[in-house]
Amino acid sequence: QVQLMESGGGLVQPGGSLRLSCAASGSIFSIAAAGWYRQAPGKERELVAGITTGGSTNYEDSVKGRFTISADNAKKMVYLQMNNLKPEDTAVYYCNVLFSSRRTYWGQGTQVTVSS
Numbered sequence: 142q143v144q145l146m147e148s149g150g151g152l153v154q155p156g157g158s159l160r161l162s163c164a165a166s167g168s169i170f171s172i173a174a175a176g177w178y179r180q181a182p183g184k185e186r187e188l189v190a191g192i193t194t195g196g197s198t199n200y201e202d203s204v205k206g207r208f209t210i211s212a213d214n215a216k217k218m219v220y221l222q223m224n225n226l227k228p229e230d231t232a233v234y235y236c237n238v239l240f241s242s243r244r245t246y247w248g249q250g251t252q253v254t255v256s257s
Contacts, residue, residue: 145165146248147234147251153253172219175212181231207223234252
């Protein structure tokens with residue numbers, strides 16, 4: 142059974158940093174693409190950052206220059222480095238992985254709260 146497990150969320154002050162990790166287990170296939178999404182209360186889930194195995198990345202405008210997505214296919218890990226966090230970054234962050242089997246999976250989410 143394929144599982145994605147996020148970790149690294151928490152409470153941080155504005156201007157602080159967090160590193161989210163997403164561990165994929167249970168699949169024999171490689172990661173073809175991955176993304177981090179977030180959902181704030183009362184809002185729709187949105188794509189924050191995406192990455193392909195070719196190394197191409199894309200970011201939501203508000204996080205450009207502050208967030209960095211990376212992936213390690215050998216370890217089947219996906220990361221999101223978040224710097225200079227702002228209160229508006231507060232949300233539940235979800236990992237999404239597309240495997241080379243063309244099946245996609247979601248993690249259970251990790252809460253990020255940016256507040257003084």
